[in-house]
Amino acid sequence: MSEELTIEDHQSDTAVLTVSRNDIRQISSVMVEGNVHHLGEQRDFRRNDLLANFLPEAGRLSVSWVRLADGEQLDVHQHPIKSMILVCKGSVRLLGDKEQELTEGDTVAVPPGARHGFVTRPGEEFCGLSVQFEGGGLYENEHAARVTFSGDSTPLAELEEHNAERLRKFSEHPFFDLFDGGHVGRDREMRERFVSALYVWSVYFQRMLYARQAACADPQLREVYAGHLREEFGHDLLLKENHGVSETVYDPILEAVGNWFVMQMYGTDEASKIVIVHMAVETCCQVFGERTGVAFSEESAAGTSYFDLHFEVDEDHRELGRDYLKGLSAAQFPQLMQVCTQAWDQIDLLFDRISAHMVR
Incomplete structure (x- = not known):
């Protein structure tokens, strides 16, 4: 039976x-x-x-x-x-x-x-x-x-498709060749130069989230942003303390890129902020965490890894704000397409400069 x-x-x-x-x-x-x-x-x-x-x-x-x-x-x-x-x-x-x-x-x-x-x-x-x-x-x-x-013709779908295409191009950035080929994993000095340059961006990322929270007037979005900030809080210190940031990097281009993201939180509307932070930056960070974490396997085994953490949480973060974008009129999306392009252009420049510090 x-x-x-x-x-x-x-x-x-x-x-x-x-x-x-x-x-x-x-x-x-x-x-x-x-x-x-x-x-x-x-x-x-x-x-x-x-x-x-x-x-x-x-x-x-x-x-x-x-x-x-x-x-x-x-x-x-x-x-x-x-x-x-x-x-x-x-x-x-x-x-x-x-x-x-x-x-x-x-x-x-x-x-x-x-x-x-x-x-x-x-x-x-x-x-x-x-x-x-x-x-x-x-x-x-x-x-x-x-x-x-591809057959969806809504403005949001077209924006998502444009963002996905920029993500595809970003995943081919020469920066990742240093990790895929194992160079960073084998070269301790290159790893140190990498995290020192990355730390500059990580500090600006925190400032970007602080600025957005301070400037947000929409109560519902303010709560969404607050949750995001809580989950990202202190990641710059995590990078510095757990991954050997031993020197301070000064690079005017890194400073300019970081300030561009911070200033957008004061000078743009909420839809543009969602596109910049969640569609571009968080999508970029998820791929970044996956492709770079392999060079820090020893640090990951010893405790919390900045890179593993971004790989795990950024998938949820990139979806934040989509409901807000769905409520926009079609007339608002051409400007958001431009914002998306500008954000990815800044991201590409950011990784150009980080790469330059790594291979100097």
């Missing part, structure tokens, strides 16, 4: 879990910016209580079963985090920035901001796994999907 197992039965450290694909709740479409987009069959593992309890929250992994039947298409879209798609069965055509036929056993690695989609040919089927490594899955919360579809 079979016995029904409860969630509690499976929570033993030694119990082996088995979950049928059909026991993971399926969604087949999602609404983004008022438009419904077809997903085929999408089953995020965290929609099953057993798997949700099993998957770790720290270093949070998100996994979904995905399926496109005969002739189905997932439209070209972008998202702010890395994603990996494993072709487990059948074949499918990759769309977007790179077009390619994929078959069983192929893997697609999608960087932040890359345009991609999938379509099956008549008579074909695709079954696979979609994996994200940072925070929630793309459709884990189907009412707040973490994607921007």
Whole structure:
């Protein structure tokens, strides 16, 4: 006689879990910016209580079963985090920035901001796994999907797409080559020069948040900003005390960039501040934390790491203020597009200067 197992039965450290694909709740479409987009069959593992309890929250992994039947298409879209798609069965055509036929056993690695989609040919089927490594899955919360579809024509969607494209370009900045190639991890003096230059920006980042809090007149946003400030408070000191900031760097360009961000908190409207702080800076910081933390693995093992902390919390921070932006009129978005461009230009200049200090 079979016995029904409860969630509690499976929570033993030694119990082996088995979950049928059909026991993971399926969604087949999602609404983004008022438009419904077809997903085929999408089953995020965290929609099953057993798997949700099993998957770790720290270093949070998100996994979904995905399926496109005969002739189905997932439209070209972008998202702010890395994603990996494993072709487990059948074949499918990759769309977007790179077009390619994929078959069983192929893997697609999608960087932040890359345009991609999938379509099956008549008579074909695709079954696979979609994996994200940072925070929630793309459709884990189907009412707040973490994607921007290229076909969406709302002003906010266009702004998100522009921001994602700047993020993609930023992820290719030569600054990251120093970390990806292992140079910073092997060169102690380069690490010291890096954190000393970074500390200049970290201090200005704190000043930017103080200035925004002081100048905010909207009571609801003031509370949102206060929560953000509480979570970021003292990170400059964390960097200085835990990662060996041994000298003070003076660089007029670093000072000018830092002051640009601070002064925007006094001279722009709240929508522009959200674009600068959350769409640009926090999105940049999340990629930064992921790509640079590997050079500080010893410090991470010894205690709280500035880099690990940014990698973990900045995903939530980049989403702050989106509800406010949704309430804006279309006429306000051309100016916000300019603000977004200016903020990313300043970020690129910031990392140009940090790189210059590292390789002097």
